[in-house]
Amino acid sequence: MIGLKAMKVLAAVAVIIAGVAGALLHLGASPSSNATIAAPASQPGVDVVKPGRATLIQHVQSNATLEAFEDADLFAKVSGYLSDVRVDIGDHVKAGQVLAVIDVPELKQELAEATAQLESKKSSLEAARRQLDHHRADVALQAGLAKDREQLGQGRQFISDRTLDQVRANADIAKADLGVAEANLDLAANQIDVAAATVEKIKALLTYTQIVAPFDGVVARRQVNRGDLVQAATSTRTTPLFKLQRIDTIRVFCDVPENDALHIRVGDRATVKVFGLNGEPVIGAITRFAYRLDPETRNMRTEIDLPNADERLYPGMYAQVSLELDRRDDVLAVPVTAIGSDAQGTFVFTVQNDRIERKAVKVGIRDNGRAEVIEGLSENAAVVVAAKSAPAAGTVIKSVSAR
16 A cells, blocks of 8 residues: 555656646747847946147166266376375366476486586587688688689789699688588587487476376375385386366266167257265256267267266266157147057057947157157047057947046
8 A cells, every 4th residue: 555655646746847847848949029138248438538739758768877077097207206295085176286296306417417418519509600600701712812813824824823723722622611611510500409309308307297187176086195106107007196087067978779879969958867866857968979889789878968066976976867869749649558559550449439449540759658649540539548458349338438
């Protein structure tokens, strides 16, 4: 009996299951004209901005070093002992000011000897001149005597031929002596030139016993003391006595990469931020550049001169330079984030009739988060702010937020 009841229960459950499955199959297979298609996902929203007119400046950033406008290492030209050192590190000096004195007593003695030689040569020259005058007079006398004797000897034979020959010989000898006297005069004159040159040479060497400043500046290094023996500078003696720097104007050296080198112009604005001044900007202008690229770095050396009357800028300081290479006024500009690029070129996304559209554009310089649009875009366009995150072209837009 128990087995029969269980079988009846199982049969009833099977009937119920079959009925439910049939109902479900009927509902799935039967189309209904009143059925509703599921709504698509919500449409995206984007931020847009209209292009605006602006002044854009192309900048290039570079690290820089400050150097003195002029820098000179002062060496000794003559050897001797330092008898006087008149300046020290940090002293301001004027051009021509004596910084140190080298004592070279033998040069003074040589100058005295050369001066005496010069005076002796001058005396010799004077004697040669007098000798020349004497021989000129003798030539005139002998020429006159020879003429008279020749006249007497003509016709009446008052003078023998032998006497006449002797008179003529004396005239020739006088002329020869005159030539020698003239040569001696030239020699004496040349000897005076040599003696005078020797005197001037020693005087020049004596001027080198004083180490003088070649320009107005500051003593940056002093490496000698009184009593030091200094040697004339040679290829093996290269230690200077002083280093002098002119710092009323400071040179700022920076290197411009090859891509920007062609845009460099003398007079372009330059902003120098010196780290020693806590980054305080100093405004200057490009003063000169090398007109060549370093073959190793492909950079071009560029210089900026900065007035430094207050001497706040020191040689050796480190700085960062921002150069304004190109300035364009009243150009159409959009945010840099709105510019996209791929294999097909540069583009922006715009919103038109609630739909995303792609527009090819030509871009110029970029400055401070904005990019110049040269062509391909109108001022009334609604440009998507973020090209990277924008929906694909053709996407329908639900909402637009204008900036």
